[in-house]
Amino acid sequence: MGSMTVEQVAEAMYALVKECHGKRNLRATDLTKAMIDKIGAESCDKQMCKEAIRLLVDGGRCTYAYLGGSYIVLPPETC
Amino acid sequence: MCPAPAKRKTDIGAPHYDKFLPPIIKRNYGNWRHHELPRPGVVVHVAESGDKLYSVRAGSPRLLSIETLRLFAAIADEFSDGYLRFTSRNNVEFLLADPAKVDPLIARLKQEGYPVGGTGASITNIVHTQGWVHCNSAASDASGVVKSVMDELLPYFESMTLPARLRIAFACCLNMCGAVHCSDISILGMHRRPPKINHATLAKNCEIPTTIASCPTGAVRPATVDGKPSLEIIEEQCVLCGNCCAVCPSMSLNDPGDGISIWVGGKVSNARREPMFSKLAIPYLPNNPPRWPEVVSAVKNLVEVYAAHARRFERMGEWIERIGWPRFFKLTGIEFTKHHIDDFRHAGESFKRSVHLRRPPA
Amino acid sequence: MTEKKPTPLLDNLEAGPWPSFVKELKKSAKSPMVQDLLGVLERSYEDKMGHWKHGGLVGVRGYGGGVIGRYNELAREFPDAAEFHTVRINQPAGWFYTSDVIRTLCDIWERHGSGLTNFHGATGDIIFLGARTSEIEAVFGELIEAGFDLGGSGSCLRTPSCCCGMARCEWACYDTMALTYDLTQTFQDELHRPSFPYKFKIKSSGCPNDCVAAIARADLSIIGTWRDDIQVDRTAVTQYAAGGQIDIAADVVARCPAGCMTWDGRSIGIDNESCVRCMHCINAMPKALAPGKDRGATVLVGGKATILGGALLSSVLVPFLRMEPPYDDLKELIRAIWDLWGDHGKNRERVGEFIQRIGLGNFLEQIGLDPQPEMVAQPRTNPYISYEPKEGRP
Numbered sequence: 001m002g003s004m005t006v007e008q009v010a011e012a013m014y015a016l017v018k019e020c021h022g023k024r025n026l027r028a029t030d031l032t033k034a035m036i037d038k039i040g041a042e043s044c045d046k047q048m049c050k051e052a053i054r055l056l057v058d059g060g061r062c063t064y065a066y067l068g069g070s071y072i073v074l075p076p077e078t079c
Numbered sequence: 080m081c082p083a084p085a086k087r088k089t090d091i092g093a094p095h096y097d098k099f100l101p102p103i104i105k106r107n108y109g110n111w112r113h114h115e116l117p118r119p120g121v122v123v124h125v126a127e128s129g130d131k132l133y134s135v136r137a138g139s140p141r142l143l144s145i146e147t148l149r150l151f152a153a154i155a156d157e158f159s160d161g162y163l164r165f166t167s168r169n170n171v172e173f174l175l176a177d178p179a180k181v182d183p184l185i186a187r188l189k190q191e192g193y194p195v196g197g198t199g200a201s202i203t204n205i206v207h208t209q210g211w212v213h214c215n216s217a218a219s220d221a222s223g224v225v226k227s228v229m230d231e232l233l234p235y236f237e238s239m240t241l242p243a244r245l246r247i248a249f250a251c252c253l254n255m256c257g258a259v260h261c262s263d264i265s266i267l268g269m270h271r272r273p274p275k276i277n278h279a280t281l282a283k284n285c286e287i288p289t290t291i292a293s294c295p296t297g298a299v300r301p302a303t304v305d306g307k308p309s310l311e312i313i314e315e316q317c318v319l320c321g322n323c324c325a326v327c328p329s330m331s332l333n334d335p336g337d338g339i340s341i342w343v344g345g346k347v348s349n350a351r352r353e354p355m356f357s358k359l360a361i362p363y364l365p366n367n368p369p370r371w372p373e374v375v376s377a378v379k380n381l382v383e384v385y386a387a388h389a390r391r392f393e394r395m396g397e398w399i400e401r402i403g404w405p406r407f408f409k410l411t412g413i414e415f416t417k418h419h420i421d422d423f424r425h426a427g428e429s430f431k432r433s434v435h436l437r438r439p440p441a
Numbered sequence: 442m443t444e445k446k447p448t449p450l451l452d453n454l455e456a457g458p459w460p461s462f463v464k465e466l467k468k469s470a471k472s473p474m475v476q477d478l479l480g481v482l483e484r485s486y487e488d489k490m491g492h493w494k495h496g497g498l499v500g501v502r503g504y505g506g507g508v509i510g511r512y513n514e515l516a517r518e519f520p521d522a523a524e525f526h527t528v529r530i531n532q533p534a535g536w537f538y539t540s541d542v543i544r545t546l547c548d549i550w551e552r553h554g555s556g557l558t559n560f561h562g563a564t565g566d567i568i569f570l571g572a573r574t575s576e577i578e579a580v581f582g583e584l585i586e587a588g589f590d591l592g593g594s595g596s597c598l599r600t601p602s603c604c605c606g607m608a609r610c611e612w613a614c615y616d617t618m619a620l621t622y623d624l625t626q627t628f629q630d631e632l633h634r635p636s637f638p639y640k641f642k643i644k645s646s647g648c649p650n651d652c653v654a655a656i657a658r659a660d661l662s663i664i665g666t667w668r669d670d671i672q673v674d675r676t677a678v679t680q681y682a683a684g685g686q687i688d689i690a691a692d693v694v695a696r697c698p699a700g701c702m703t704w705d706g707r708s709i710g711i712d713n714e715s716c717v718r719c720m721h722c723i724n725a726m727p728k729a730l731a732p733g734k735d736r737g738a739t740v741l742v743g744g745k746a747t748i749l750g751g752a753l754l755s756s757v758l759v760p761f762l763r764m765e766p767p768y769d770d771l772k773e774l775i776r777a778i779w780d781l782w783g784d785h786g787k788n789r790e791r792v793g794e795f796i797q798r799i800g801l802g803n804f805l806e807q808i809g810l811d812p813q814p815e816m817v818a819q820p821r822t823n824p825y826i827s828y829e830p831k832e833g834r835p
Contacts, residue, residue, distance in 0.1 A: 024286065025286055025289070027596065027635075027638075027788070028596075028634070028635060028636040029636065029637075029638065029783055029784075046780075050630075050634075050636065053634070053636075054503075054634065057503055057505070057634070058084075058086075058502075058503045059084070060084050060502065063498060063500075063502075064498075064500060064504070064505025064506075064595070064634075064635060065496075065497065065498045066495075066496050066497065066505075066509070066510065066594070066595045067285075067286070067289075067326055067327075067328075067496050068289075068293065068322075068325040068326030068327070068496070068789060069289075069326065069595065069596050069638075069639065069788050069789055070505050070506070070595035070596040070597065070635030072505075073498075075498070076498060084502060087582075088585050089503055089504070089585070089590075089633070090590065090629040090630070090633060091585060091588065091589075091590045091629075092531060092590050092625050092626040092629050092632075093531035093532065093533055093534065093589070093590065093600070093622060093625045093626070094531075094533050094542075094588040094589060095533070095622060096533045096534045096535050096537055096608075096618050096622060098533075098539070098542075099533055099537040099538050099539050099542060100537055100608060104537075104608050104609060108607055108608060109607035109613070109616065111607075111609065111610060111611035112611055113611055113727045113728045113731075114610075114611065114727055115727075115728075124609050124610070124611070132609065134609070138459065138460055139460055139560070140459070140460045140461060140462040140465055141462075141559050141560070142462040142465050142466070142557060142558075142559060142570070143465055143557070143558050143559070143560055144465045144466070144468040144469040144556055144557060144558070145469065145547035145550055145551055145556045145557075145558065146468040146469065146556075147465060147468060148543050148544075148546070148547050148558065148560070149543070149544060149547055151540075151543065152540035152541075152543040152544050152547075153540070155539075155540045155543075156540045161539050161540035161541065162537070162538075162539060162540075163537075163538055163539075163540070163543070164535065164536045164537045164538060164605070165536040165538075165560045165561060166536070167536075167565075167602075167604065167652055167653050167654070169559075169560065169561070171560070192460055192464075193460055194458060194459065194460070206563070208563065209570075210491075211482055211485035211486075211490075211491045211492075211493075212462075212478070212482055212570075213493060213511060213525065213527070213570060213571075214491060214493055215491065215493040215494055215495040215511070216491075216495075217491040217493075218491075220482075220485065220486070222454075222462040223454055223462075223486070226454050226457065226459055226461060226462060226463075227454070227457075229459035230457035230458055230459045233458045233459055250746075253746075253747045253748055254746065254747070254748050255746035255747055255748075255752075256562075256563040256564075256746075257563045259746070260657060260746050260747065260752040261654065261656075261657040261754070289788065292787075292788070293749075293788075293789065295749050295750060320747070320748055320749060321748070322748060322749050322789070325495075325748075325789075326789070328494055328495065328496050333490045333491050334490065335488060335489045335490055337489065337490070347651050347654040347655075347656055347657045347658075348649070348650045348651055348720070349649035349650070349651060349656075349664075349717075349718075349719045349720060350649070350650060350719050350720045350721040350724055351696055351697075351698050351719055351721045352698065353698075354651070354656050354657065354754055356752055356754070366489045368450055368485075368486040368489065369450040369451065369453040369454050369486055370453065370454075391691075391692055392692055392696055392721070392725065423751065424750070424751060425751075
């Protein structure tokens, strides 16, 4: 893999979730495709995206939601 | 911003089954020779070693309180050294190495109100869903219908006198959380009116493009209602699948006119005839709680006609294939209607495309 | 304190010989949640409609599966049943328990929930029915300490499930419980963190009788079978013939779907080349006949119920696969399916529907399997063949 770290992919992913918040819900596959398109397949792959999602969710910056399918969204305001 | 949470234990998975197997099973794992059905509700598995395992099967309502689970645990302690299991059809089974305890166990289960049976050529427990107890998309209650039907069919649970096993399944909507699409008799909750839309909450609760995309027939269209973005349903295109309601909680199919349909002749086993889907017998019966008498009598009629006419080892679907659908409708007294003729995708596959007719009507 | 309301319609269902779910509800009714649940359900029995809403953000931290949000639309009237979430828990393979572990689960659920359960849910999980959002983390923590973890929901893998296989059945053609345990542990991430277009179910049956309905209910159905000859115990056949409980000519030979059996009144003949391994003769004479010794499984793909494009039975993907740990071939196949379906499946499109959309031939090519005649009931009858561009050149 190229120069991107999982942390950097996670940051780019988080920015996208934030940008789409309230407009469009994103699935794990949407995020993965968007990151590979944005960063390029030479620097980012599915496994990195998987780890980046886990980093965001385990760290509490994103959470899963269910609306007839599973989406990755910003958590509610309360801690 | 919230502080990052502490790391913790996750992803441990299921406990290993080995911890819960009785010694007789551990000793004979993979080395069973044959089994016998000495009486309803009792299966004896004989190992190559000569060991015999007695499984005693009792019906349960699937919805179990922890009080009842503790009762099962106490019964297991008393009769089966604490070992028990559940079947794929929600029966509870006690696993005994000591044949002397079989009769006292059966007496105890009956005394506690749990009938023993469901083995061999019987009607075993009805696989079912959550219904009005707990489900957002239920067109009927599951537990109430199942209880009412099983109260009536209990003699078939407690005996092994049918031509073959007869599997009944209940699902409270077309999502069919249960193998109702491949059961001898399927009881299926049906909605009959297109979704109702809560226009006040839709824009907040639902993604409009996702909801439109969820419709298999293009019946969900964007609309503006009271100045707010919302959706509308082209009623004549709607097939009542409920997929839009699953992605958009501001839409609901639930209606007092919901009811129940009955399907017959499906099976999952490969024995003899290949697995097959259940086919429509009765398109609609009303929800009539608490006892659903129309459904109970329809199911009972199907069981009785099948029991009287099928040959040994013939499942419901195999019997119907032998006698033909016209005779099935005649024998059961069920009316054949326009709704019985498929009009969804690949509908033509179910049309009769030969003149192989058994004694055509006058 | 929730006021106890009369439930005359439900009370009617306490009577009768079949075990009553209303009695179960009432046994748990010291929980105010269940007291209000009774009220909600009585209302449904009065107005003939359900009153539940689904979805939302409820779950344990880090997981996207395992907890299903349920909210009651009569919350103002029945506040203690306002939140009534489902917790799905990985069942031990084969659904075997000890009384001790049952009591451990009951104690956890008494401390943190309604006290209502399903043994088991339609997918095979242990179900705890009725948790408040505030209790979810506590339930999870105690379950983990007791050695249990959550099952799948949403766009996750579901907890694999199986028949009791070699633990109790002489017909098991492979160790269904060992496989199910292994797959459950191997795919924890897919179980807990939704990454698919929609749900994915794996069910394993030890023989073609398919006691867990794998062919109808699973996206991947693993059904035991054998390659060599049916084992025949001639002495036992004679005993069946003399016993009179079964008419070998009518009940066994005439019912063979392959027409591959003969019976001359003394000995049974089987043309094993023509046998379709349906199990009927073995089921009918369990002491005399048994599956062969060269055992494994047929792997099938695509089974599902109606929603959305109509019900499908799984169809053959690998006619025969040996089922031995570490099951690398099977896992590689599963990962290849997930990879392709994950890239190209639409939202809420099950893998069976995906295969119908792209074509089984294309699907096989993409996951690296060769087409085999065992995969179809018959070759195509329509001539709309999509030739590859390179095939079209002279």
